[in-house]
Amino acid sequence: MIKAYAANEPGGKLEPFEYDPGELGADEVEIAVDYCGICHSDLSMLNNDWGMTQYPFVPGHEVAGRIAQIGENVTTFSIDDKVGLGWHSAYCHSCDSCHSGDHNLCTTAEGTIVGRHGGFADKVRAEAYSVVKVPEGLEMERAGPLFCGGITVFNPLIQFATRPTDKVAVIGIGGLGHIALQFLKAWGCEVTAFTSSETKKTEALEMGAQQTINSCDEVEIAAVAGTFDLILSTVNVKLDWNLYLQTLKPKGRLHFLGATLDPIDIGVFGLIMGQKSISGSAVGSPTTIATMLDFANQHDVKPIIEKFKFNQVNEAMQHLEDGNANYRIVLER
Amino acid sequence: MIKAYAANEPGGKLEPFEYDPGELGADEVEIAVDYCGICHSDLSMLNNDWGMTQYPFVPGHEVAGRIAQIGENVTTFSIDDKVGLGWHSAYCHSCDSCHSGDHNLCTTAEGTIVGRHGGFADKVRAEAYSVVKVPEGLEMERAGPLFCGGITVFNPLIQFATRPTDKVAVIGIGGLGHIALQFLKAWGCEVTAFTSSETKKTEALEMGAQQTINSCDEVEIAAVAGTFDLILSTVNVKLDWNLYLQTLKPKGRLHFLGATLDPIDIGVFGLIMGQKSISGSAVGSPTTIATMLDFANQHDVKPIIEKFKFNQVNEAMQHLEDGNANYRIVLER
Numbered sequence: 001m002i003k004a005y006a007a008n009e010p011g012g013k014l015e016p017f018e019y020d021p022g023e024l025g026a027d028e029v030e031i032a033v034d035y036c037g038i039c040h041s042d043l044s045m046l047n048n049d050w051g052m053t054q055y056p057f058v059p060g061h062e063v064a065g066r067i068a069q070i071g072e073n074v075t076t077f078s079i080d081d082k083v084g085l086g087w088h089s090a091y092c093h094s095c096d097s098c099h100s101g102d103h104n105l106c107t108t109a110e111g112t113i114v115g116r117h118g119g120f121a122d123k124v125r126a127e128a129y130s131v132v133k134v135p136e137g138l139e140m141e142r143a144g145p146l147f148c149g150g151i152t153v154f155n156p157l158i159q160f161a162t163r164p165t166d167k168v169a170v171i172g173i174g175g176l177g178h179i180a181l182q183f184l185k186a187w188g189c190e191v192t193a194f195t196s197s198e199t200k201k202t203e204a205l206e207m208g209a210q211q212t213i214n215s216c217d218e219v220e221i222a223a224v225a226g227t228f229d230l231i232l233s234t235v236n237v238k239l240d241w242n243l244y245l246q247t248l249k250p251k252g253r254l255h256f257l258g259a260t261l262d263p264i265d266i267g268v269f270g271l272i273m274g275q276k277s278i279s280g281s282a283v284g285s286p287t288t289i290a291t292m293l294d295f296a297n298q299h300d301v302k303p304i305i306e307k308f309k310f311n312q313v314n315e316a317m318q319h320l321e322d323g324n325a326n327y328r329i330v331l332e333r
Numbered sequence: 334m335i336k337a338y339a340a341n342e343p344g345g346k347l348e349p350f351e352y353d354p355g356e357l358g359a360d361e362v363e364i365a366v367d368y369c370g371i372c373h374s375d376l377s378m379l380n381n382d383w384g385m386t387q388y389p390f391v392p393g394h395e396v397a398g399r400i401a402q403i404g405e406n407v408t409t410f411s412i413d414d415k416v417g418l419g420w421h422s423a424y425c426h427s428c429d430s431c432h433s434g435d436h437n438l439c440t441t442a443e444g445t446i447v448g449r450h451g452g453f454a455d456k457v458r459a460e461a462y463s464v465v466k467v468p469e470g471l472e473m474e475r476a477g478p479l480f481c482g483g484i485t486v487f488n489p490l491i492q493f494a495t496r497p498t499d500k501v502a503v504i505g506i507g508g509l510g511h512i513a514l515q516f517l518k519a520w521g522c523e524v525t526a527f528t529s530s531e532t533k534k535t536e537a538l539e540m541g542a543q544q545t546i547n548s549c550d551e552v553e554i555a556a557v558a559g560t561f562d563l564i565l566s567t568v569n570v571k572l573d574w575n576l577y578l579q580t581l582k583p584k585g586r587l588h589f590l591g592a593t594l595d596p597i598d599i600g601v602f603g604l605i606m607g608q609k610s611i612s613g614s615a616v617g618s619p620t621t622i623a624t625m626l627d628f629a630n631q632h633d634v635k636p637i638i639e640k641f642k643f644n645q646v647n648e649a650m651q652h653l654e655d656g657n658a659n660y661r662i663v664l665e666r
Contacts, residue, residue: 096582096583097583102583102584102608105583105584105607105608107559107583107607159608226440249429250429250430250435250438250440251435251438253610256601256604256605257605258601259601259602259605260601261601263596263598263599263600263601264597264598264599264600264601265596265597265598266596266597266599266611267596267597268589268591268592268593268594268596268597268613269592269613270613271589271611271612271613271614272589272590272592272613272614272615273613273615274438274440275435275438275492275612275613275614275615276612276613277586277610277611277612278599278604278610278611278612279604279608279609279610279611280601280602280603280604280605280606280608280609281604281605281608282605282606282608
């Protein structure tokens with residue numbers, strides 16, 4: 001039996017919950033969960049904000065742990081290997097995206113917490129292919145948040161071939177943005193942080209930003225017109241996107257990692273005049289996750305975390321919902 | 334003196350108008366205008382739709398003609414060389430865009446009909462660098478429309494490194510779209526035309542489209558979900574852009590060449606889920622224009638034109654304004 005924490009209804013408390021995972025699939029592994037990060041999407045799923053939650057619902061898709069069981073077809077892991085699991089727990093392996101190495105764009109990929117039980121548990125299973133080894137030297141308690149938050153901000157740098165000579169801005173210095181700043185600094189880029197918080201301005205400078213700009217001050221924003229090659233937006237609120245478009249250089253890109261429910265309402269002229277792009281993405285492929293972990297390890301990129309015990313999971317979720325998370329929350333035994 | 338046609342007020346008739354261009358600049362050439370295409374932006378400028386028209390206003394930025402005078406610094410042209418002139422008539426040559434070969438993105442580039450007199454005239458002058466030779470074999474009467482309409486649809490194929498294996502759709506089969514179909518066919522792409530006109534459906538198939546889809550039929554559009562790598566939108570009306578986004582493959586791009594005044598109102602989730610992009614661009618650099626002309630010549634890409642005499646210029650403009658242009662209108666002597 002797997003011992004987990006599950007909610008039985010939208011917005012419900014997480015209660016101890018046991019389930020029988022059955023026989024281990026031939027292509028699966030079982031992970032003994034040592035740590036599990038909490039992502040805002042765990043909260044959205046708990047509340048059924050996206051209309052696809054099944055109850056009892058076990059959140060958790062920023063898993064860091066050890067291989068505890070290995071399916072008979074799996075040759076890539078040994079017992080006790082340090083590993084992690086992110087948003088996806090299986091891929092179809094037969095679509096064009098999977099064949100092209102873009103497994104995260106597989107439209108039938110299985111979500112770790114979508115229609116199955118996630119990592120707020122002592123164990124979690126997944127297709128071995130979706131599980132990635134954590135490199136020696138990377139702290140396990142900080143590994144979990146890299147498997148969703150980390151890969152989300154790292155993936156665009158790979159996808160769009162960001163160069164160390166690029167000027168990059170990050171909008172929103174929170175769970176995603178603070179990791180983005182560190183990756184971009186390590187990438188060699190000149191980095192600007194857009195934030196409305198005075199506290200976070202100071203912290204952003206410590207984490208790698210060379211300058212900070214008040215994300216709500218139109219005058220400050222207008223003053224950096226034509227500056228950035230790439231802007232990563234990690235916020236889930238509506239900002240004046242046409243104003244941000246103006247801060248891009250010709251050929252620049254405004255890339256969304258945070259999902260606002262409001263339409264973006266961009267003017268076409270703003271795109272046409274400087275040949276600009278807007279785009280979005282979510283997480284990354286297993287290969288990109290492995291690349292990201294290696295890069296994070298090499299450059300000491302570390303999510304800033306607050307730890308809660310697994311049995312404090314409801315307090316931890318409340319802390320996140322209240323907007324009090326000091327960057328990223330991780331559950332530990 | 335240069336003999337031109339000018340309007341003296343927004344929406345005014347074009348009347349014969351003479352002006353003294355003064356001494357030829359050292360870096361300029363003078364072109365004897367044999368043909369001049371009419372672009373929808375000539376009409377927008379005539380009507381001062383963009384608030385930047387100066388009167389008397391001489392339209393015309395799809396010039397095809399011969400070199401008639403050469404400035405003393407110019408070494409790249411000889412008298413009687415066949416040449417053309419498009420939207421830009423000079424560049425700053427000192428900004429990052431110019432230095433990077435993206436002269437068309439130079440924010441202080443001079444527009445051929447912006448604050449100066451264009452090609453509805455017997456002669457027009459421009460910085461030699463902005464004038465491009467027309468390759469031997471390319472019909473001069475069809476060359477003009479390539480200098481604005483042609484480069485506008487060709488430039489994205491260069492900018493985004495479109496591959497012959499890409500599936501590409503063109504929305505709107507008019508002055509721009511019908512050239513796009515021909516370029517894309519020559520490029521080796523599988524091409525789809527979105528149009529609401531029954532007549533144009535047949536013509537689109539003749540011009541290179543492998544299939545046509547009714548651009549206003551939601552069911553037909555939904556049936557091609559996940560199909561296209563690139564969509565070029567050439568229309569200036571608002572369509573259901575979120576529906577069109579769904580017709581893109583993962584990593585696909587919806588690219589705007591036509592300027593609608595309504596915001597695009599794209600949902601962020603639609604971008605994030607398949608890592609999609611939307612973007613826009615206008616015309617291209619002199620080097621890209623030269624590449625485009627060579628490619629058009631090699632592959633027999635020919636704008637479909639209706640010809641009017643220069644002294645019928647008001648009838649020609651009315652014909653365009655009434656939406657009756659059979660693809661592209663060209664003025665001839």
